[in-house]
Amino acid sequence: MLSKKTKYAFHALTYLGKHKDQGAVPIQEISTHHNISHKFLENILLELKKAGLLGSKKGKGGGYYLIKLPNEIPLSKVIRLLDGPIALLPCVSLNYYEPCEECASQEKCGLNMVMAEVRDETLKILEMKTLQDILERE
Structure with missing residues (x-):
């Protein structure tokens, strides 16, 4: 499940994507x-700025803006940045x-094998889907 932090990040990125021509x-x-x-x-x-996804401008007319195109921001990157691992x-x-700790042999653990799948x-989905996919659905 996505944390509120990650969910809010996607809301903010989507808002910035919709207003990318507006500047900061x-x-x-x-x-x-x-x-x-x-x-x-x-x-x-x-x-998000430290991760290289956003830029910022101070002062009057300041704020945040995307420094990458929406189709260059994979959902997996945002999730990993804010929530950590994608694996269960x-x-x-x-x-x-x-x-x-409780597993005697990872190579023989059925749960490990299923969760790896x-x-x-x-990951196939989250690495292919980008902020652009969210924008296109709104």
Whole structure:
């Protein structure tokens, strides 16, 4: 399940994508439109900026804007950035792997094998889908 933080990030990115020709969009505008706490949204946008997805402008007419095209922002990147692993178990995670304490043999663990398949299918979708896909559906 996506965290509120990630869900709000997608709302903000979608809003910025819809207003990309407008230039920098003030945080307050996004916050009001999506009913998100200004401070919480500010932290999310800063993380997205540090990850190279957003730019910002200070002062009058300031705010945030996309620095990548919507079709260059895979959903998997945003989810990993804000929520961490996409895999349902740490023992099948590609980027956040941890062995299971209770598992005697990962190679013989049926749960591991099934969850690895789930991870692979989920990643196929999330890496192919981008912010553009969200924008096209709204």
